[in-house]
Each structure stands twice: as C-alpha cells, then as structure tokens.
Amino acid sequence: xxxxxxxPQPRGLIHSDHGTQFTSWAFTRRARESGLVPxxxxxGDCFDNAVIESFxxxxxxxxxxxxxxxxxxxxxxxxxxxxxIFHNRQRRHSALGMHTPVEYQMLYPTRQPA
Numbered sequence: 835x836x837x838x839x840x841x842p843q844p845r846g847l848i849h850s851d852h853g854t855q856f857t858s859w860a861f862t863r864r865a866r867e868s869g870l871v872p873x874x875x876x877x878g879d880c881f882d883n884a885v886i887e888s889f890x891x892x893x894x895x896x897x898x899x900x901x902x903x904x905x906x907x908x909x910x911x912x913x914x915x916x917x918x919i920f921h922n923r924q925r926r927h928s929a930l931g932m933h934t935p936v937e938y939q940m941l942y943p944t945r946q947p948a
Contacts, residue, residue: 896920 897916903909922935930938 893921896925 893913893916897912903912924934926932926934927938933941
C-alpha cells in the first residue's frame with residue numbers, strides 16, 4: 835500500500851511513470867510552483883528509467899529466473915539476500931569502475947553537509 839504525503843516538504847521529489855499526463859509541461863510547472871521537483875526526464879526521453887530497468891533486468895536473470903519460492907516470505911528473504919549480500923557486496927558494477935557499491939563508497943565517501 836502506498837502512503838501519500840499530502841503536505842510535501844519544500845523541494846521534495848516526486849516521481850511517476852503513470853502515463854503521459856506526468857510528462858506534460860502543465861504538470862511540471864504546477865509541481866515546481868508547489869515546491870516539488872519532478873524526477874522524470876524530458877518529454878519523450880527514452881533514457882528516463884534506464885538505470886532501474888537495467889537493475890530489474892539483472893535481478894530477473896541473476897535471481898528470479900533461477901528458482902521458485904513457496905511463500906512470499908521466502909521470496910522476500912531471497913530478494914533481501916540478493917541486494918544486501920550479492921548486489922551490494924559481491925557484484926562488480928561497470929558504472930562504478932568494476933567495484934562493488936560497498937567498495938565504491940569506501941573509496942569515495944560522500945561529503946556530509948556542513
């Protein structure tokens with residue numbers, strides 16, 4: 835179940851892939867007037883969801899297509915293990931210079947705001 839915040843914080847981020855009305859100039863203008871930052875790319879941008887689509891494709895091949903689970907709990911645990919153990923700590927990512935996300939964060943720690 836989605837929880838919707840009816841009182842968004844200024845500069846809050848909104849994201850949607852629910853159709854063309856969310857790519858309209860009127861929607862974008864209204865979102866910005868409300869202090870929100872739309873996360874979609876430009877109208878007709880074919881690369882808008884490229885990163886997440888690539889991730890889901892890899893998880894489909896590396897985990898989901900390899901076996902069946904008897905319960906949702908088993909599947910949830912398998913997804914958790916995939917993310918926390920394999921994807922973040924063992925799988926090397928070309929976009930990170932062939933480092934794991936954990937290695938990359940150790941090499942290039944993010945700066946904390948002053």
